[in-house]
Amino acid sequence: MSDTHAQTVRFVRESMLPEQEPPLAESGVLKWVRENLFSGWLNILLTVLSLAFIWFVLSHLLPWFLNSVWSAGSLSECREIRDEVFGPDASSACFAVITDRWHQLVFGFYPPEFYWRPIVALLLFLAAMAPVLFAGIPRKALWFSAAAPFLIYFVLWGGTIWGPLAVALGFVVGYATFVGLSRFNALLATLGAIVVPILYWLFVAGPLAGALASVLPIGLTFVPSDDFGGFQLSFIIGMAGILLSLPLGILLALGRQSNLFIINKTSVAFIEIIRGVPLIVWLFTASLLLNYFLPPGTNFDLMLRVIIMVTLFASAYIAEVVRGGLAALPKGQYEAADALGLDYWRSMRLIILPQALKISIPGIVNTFIGLFKDTTLVVFIGLLDPIGLSNAIRASTEWNGIYWELFVFIGLMFFICCFSMSRYSIYLENKLQREHR
Amino acid sequence: MSTLSEPPKESFRLSMLIYDTRYRSLTIQTVAMILLVLMISWLVSNTVQNLENLGKDFDFGFLGQRAGYDINQRLVEYTSQSTHARAALVGILNTILVAFLGCALATILGVIAGVLRLSKNWLVSRLMAVYVEGFRNVPLLLWIIAIFALMTESTPMPRDFREGGDASMLFGSIAISNRGVYVPAPVWGEGASLLIGVFVISLIAIWAFRRYAHRRQEATGDILPVFRVSLALFFIPVLLTYFAIAFANGRTEQAILATGGEAGLTLTEYAESQESLNVCLIPGTTTALNLEKTLRGADVRYNAVPFNDEGQALEGFQVGDCNVLSVPATQSDPIIAEAEGGFAPVPLVETIRRGNALEFEQPYLGGFNFDGGIHLRNSLIALWLALSLYTGAFIAEIVRGGILSVSKGQTEAAYALGLRPNRTMNLVILPQAMRVIIPPLISQYLNLTKNSSLAIAVGYMDVRSTLGGITINQTGRELEGMLLLGLFYLVLSLLISGAMNFYNSRVKLKER
Numbered sequence: 001m002s003d004t005h006a007q008t009v010r011f012v013r014e015s016m017l018p019e020q021e022p023p024l025a026e027s028g029v030l031k032w033v034r035e036n037l038f039s040g041w042l043n044i045l046l047t048v049l050s051l052a053f054i055w056f057v058l059s060h061l062l063p064w065f066l067n068s069v070w071s072a073g074s075l076s077e078c079r080e081i082r083d084e085v086f087g088p089d090a091s092s093a094c095f096a097v098i099t100d101r102w103h104q105l106v107f108g109f110y111p112p113e114f115y116w117r118p119i120v121a122l123l124l125f126l127a128a129m130a131p132v133l134f135a136g137i138p139r140k141a142l143w144f145s146a147a148a149p150f151l152i153y154f155v156l157w158g159g160t161i162w163g164p165l166a167v168a169l170g171f172v173v174g175y176a177t178f179v180g181l182s183r184f185n186a187l188l189a190t191l192g193a194i195v196v197p198i199l200y201w202l203f204v205a206g207p208l209a210g211a212l213a214s215v216l217p218i219g220l221t222f223v224p225s226d227d228f229g230g231f232q233l234s235f236i237i238g239m240a241g242i243l244l245s246l247p248l249g250i251l252l253a254l255g256r257q258s259n260l261f262i263i264n265k266t267s268v269a270f271i272e273i274i275r276g277v278p279l280i281v282w283l284f285t286a287s288l289l290l291n292y293f294l295p296p297g298t299n300f301d302l303m304l305r306v307i308i309m310v311t312l313f314a315s316a317y318i319a320e321v322v323r324g325g326l327a328a329l330p331k332g333q334y335e336a337a338d339a340l341g342l343d344y345w346r347s348m349r350l351i352i353l354p355q356a357l358k359i360s361i362p363g364i365v366n367t368f369i370g371l372f373k374d375t376t377l378v379v380f381i382g383l384l385d386p387i388g389l390s391n392a393i394r395a396s397t398e399w400n401g402i403y404w405e406l407f408v409f410i411g412l413m414f415f416i417c418c419f420s421m422s423r424y425s426i427y428l429e430n431k432l433q434r435e436h437r
Numbered sequence: 438m439s440t441l442s443e444p445p446k447e448s449f450r451l452s453m454l455i456y457d458t459r460y461r462s463l464t465i466q467t468v469a470m471i472l473l474v475l476m477i478s479w480l481v482s483n484t485v486q487n488l489e490n491l492g493k494d495f496d497f498g499f500l501g502q503r504a505g506y507d508i509n510q511r512l513v514e515y516t517s518q519s520t521h522a523r524a525a526l527v528g529i530l531n532t533i534l535v536a537f538l539g540c541a542l543a544t545i546l547g548v549i550a551g552v553l554r555l556s557k558n559w560l561v562s563r564l565m566a567v568y569v570e571g572f573r574n575v576p577l578l579l580w581i582i583a584i585f586a587l588m589t590e591s592t593p594m595p596r597d598f599r600e601g602g603d604a605s606m607l608f609g610s611i612a613i614s615n616r617g618v619y620v621p622a623p624v625w626g627e628g629a630s631l632l633i634g635v636f637v638i639s640l641i642a643i644w645a646f647r648r649y650a651h652r653r654q655e656a657t658g659d660i661l662p663v664f665r666v667s668l669a670l671f672f673i674p675v676l677l678t679y680f681a682i683a684f685a686n687g688r689t690e691q692a693i694l695a696t697g698g699e700a701g702l703t704l705t706e707y708a709e710s711q712e713s714l715n716v717c718l719i720p721g722t723t724t725a726l727n728l729e730k731t732l733r734g735a736d737v738r739y740n741a742v743p744f745n746d747e748g749q750a751l752e753g754f755q756v757g758d759c760n761v762l763s764v765p766a767t768q769s770d771p772i773i774a775e776a777e778g779g780f781a782p783v784p785l786v787e788t789i790r791r792g793n794a795l796e797f798e799q800p801y802l803g804g805f806n807f808d809g810g811i812h813l814r815n816s817l818i819a820l821w822l823a824l825s826l827y828t829g830a831f832i833a834e835i836v837r838g839g840i841l842s843v844s845k846g847q848t849e850a851a852y853a854l855g856l857r858p859n860r861t862m863n864l865v866i867l868p869q870a871m872r873v874i875i876p877p878l879i880s881q882y883l884n885l886t887k888n889s890s891l892a893i894a895v896g897y898m899d900v901r902s903t904l905g906g907i908t909i910n911q912t913g914r915e916l917e918g919m920l921l922l923g924l925f926y927l928v929l930s931l932l933i934s935g936a937m938n939f940y941n942s943r944v945k946l947k948e949r
Contacts, residue, residue: 289919369574
């Protein structure tokens with residue numbers, strides 16, 4: 001039947017035509033613009049509206065930014081410079097307030113001669129976080145991460161070095177007890193690992209540190225918590241809350257999933273009560289009421305109280321996120337763990353939690369971002385976070401009446417931190433995605 | 438020969454409490470219970486001890502005492518003579534008001550931004566990405582104080598609205614000034630109850646029609662034009678009633694009566710001839726609204742003498758409490774006819790309209806500030822806008838995730854069945870996306886409600902500022918005040934999540 005074609009078609013082209021350029025409207029920029037911006041009447045309307053909006057915003061903001069004044073001693077000086085250079089009616093930002101007061105916004109009232117200490121603390125923190133965040137770094141570095149909290153505390157607050165060391169020793173004591181007792185009985189070892197360090201901290205650590213300090217006085221100048229402020233304060237509260245709330249939140253989530261009645265109900269009540277009440281009420285509770293609940297005569301640092309409250313608050317949210325991850329795991333995983341003969345803690349540590357935490361990473365990071373943003377609320381109980389300091393700066397005679405420059409600076413700092421955290425969570429999510437490679 | 442199949446009964450040994458899984462959970466729970474009870478009793482005994490040391494007791498009696506402070510925004514009657522409980526109630530209502538307004542606006546903003554972020558239009562989707570990331574990554578507190586600063590620092594002063602000033606009112610009736618936003622206030626006139634009745638009936642009719650349409654679609658497959666009919670039912674009956682009432686009595690003009698003058702004077706001339714102008718008014722009626730508008734238009738000074746109804750106003754007019762009055766002709770004509778002695782009311786040249794079923798009282802400049810209309814304080818506006826914009830950014834992400842979660846195969850299957858795009862959206866995509874959207878949406882509403890406690894930053898008098906703020910400071914009852922405050926938020930959260938979970942259980946996939 002090879003002649004079929006010959007009878008239906010008179011002429012068949014034997015050579016291809018040379019390829020032609022696509023029409024002008026179907027290629028390059030023009031095509032992109034037509035398809036992405038002007039593909040229908042609704043799209044055209046939206047494009048025009050967005051362009052108008054962008055023009056409106058830029059026409060107000062750009063001159064303000066471009067005409068900004070970066071060095072002046074006060075707002076009136078700023079205005080004089082503007083009048084001279086740009087004319088009296090020009091809109092002009094006065095970022096001189098940032099160059100003048102940036103150290104306050106960043107360090108609060110920390111003594112200027114010790115500014116190196118928060119910087120060293122930040123570097124220590126980054127170095128400690130690196131092995132946790134990125135898998136490429138040798139695992140041995142995790143020992144440094146474990147030691148970092150005590151080092152950072154010592155660098156920031158100063159005082160004798162023996163205090164943090166004595167506290168750190170408690171963990172070593174606990175571990176030694178655990179190893180020593182686990183030869184006899186696992187439950188006894190767990191109990192011992194909890195009770196012995198607590199007894200050590202309550203009765204031995206203080207005198208030990210005092211004795212060592214009197215024998216070998218090594219230390220830095222003590223800086224009281226009242227001097228902490230600005231982004232340094234937000235960072236300390238935020239990071240302490242983040243680091244402490246994760247283990248607590250995981251424990252709470254396990255408690256909520258547990259089928260032991262009392263533990264389950266206690267966890268549920270704790271989580272729901274914490275989540276049902278705004279953070280600001282908890283902070284006021286910390287500043288007004290905490291003294292009522294503690295033995296008479298106890299009085300401790302407001303910053304420590306805030307860290308405790310923020311930790312408890314965030315842990316309830318983390319618990320809910322982790323519970324979502326635990327619930328999302330197929331039941332077969334739990335049953336497989338049981339079938340292998342693993343006990344509860346081993347099955348959680350080796351099988352369940354690694355998978356559940358992986359699912360809950362986006363939620364956990366979102367909680368952390370929320371926690372970091374919420375550190376601004378401490379301004380209401382008298383701590384000087386960046387917003388509190390911006391009020392203080394505005395109250396001074398030189399910078400009375402300056403708003404937007406401070407807001408822009410503070411907002412930008414928070415944006416950089418939170419945005420990079422959310423990008424990191426996306427990176428981690430992609431890295432841990434095992435299914436669709 | 439029978440064999441013994443039962444194992445020998447094991448006697449209970451003490452070590453089984455630790456080693457036997459049947460008993461171990463009991464052991465652990467008992468230990469946990471003991472620890473919990475110990476901790477709670479420790480906290481309670483500390484509290485009792487501390488209260489005793491401070492010479493305080495645990496008593497909610499302070500709620501009945503006189504509060505002694507003013508609240509600038511109140512939805513119910515409140516003066517500084519009211520009790521602390523009343524102040525707490527005012528705060529609670531303010532919290533609920535801003536939470537409700539915020540949830541509504543945040544949902545609108547979030548849905549629009551979420552849908553537009555998926556738009557094929559590059560510019561629009563980028564713009565929405567900037568909005569979402571910008572608001573999600575900057576603390577809410579900063580947004581609240583920034584918007585508050587914008588409202589107080591960058592808006593015109595009331596005096597700029599005077600003639601020659603550089604500010605003007607939006608649509609001639611909304612004034613955005615640094616003292617707050619003034620919007621027209623509705624005033625119900627004659628026939629208002631009929632109008633509201635018709636509106637309620639048309640709402641019921643819409644509900645019934647939708648139900649009927651749904652049933653019919655399930656039974657026969659025919660789809661009725663639900664949206665268009667609902668829209669028509671919503672507007673047409675009410676508008677028809679409004680115009681009917683307006684045609685019947687709204688246009689009726691009525692005379693302005695005055696005593697002690699000659700007939701045929703204008704308002705201005707009469708005002709000049711008198712020492713003072715006292716006007717009998719019934720506040721909150723359209724007649725009073727129109728009369729005051731006319732008086733302001735004539736630019737005369739006057740004192741308003743308030744009465745409860747037209748009969749009392751007439752009596753007041755007769756005994757000389759006031760010298761100007763306007764009532765319908767049916768009531769005023771007999772008076773003019775029977776007038777004798779020194780009391781000689783005459784109609785002035787101007788007449789006023791009796792008023793429609795619904796009229797709006799426009800804000801106007803009086804003295805140093807605006808009068809009339811509804812005054813929305815800057816604190817409310819800033820808090821409302823900031824909460825809505827901030828939560829809207831989160832809702833946008835939820836909506837986007839919900840729409841993306843419906844696989845493309847669903848759309849293609851719907852097209853293959855011959856459904857049109859809008860019907861595909863309504864019948865296939867949205868019902869599935871809603872199941873993903875609703876649960877996180879609930880928690881965003883909860884967050885917004887709890888975040889409304891940031892009112893403290895702008896001085897909005899919510900429950901934290903009244904009960905948890907000034908009341909605590911004045912009475913020194915921190916423990917009781919914070920307890921009540923926490924309880925209020927807890928109950929509110931549980932109520933909202935309960936209501937939304939009920940809704941969620943109705944829309945979620947019914948599985949076997």
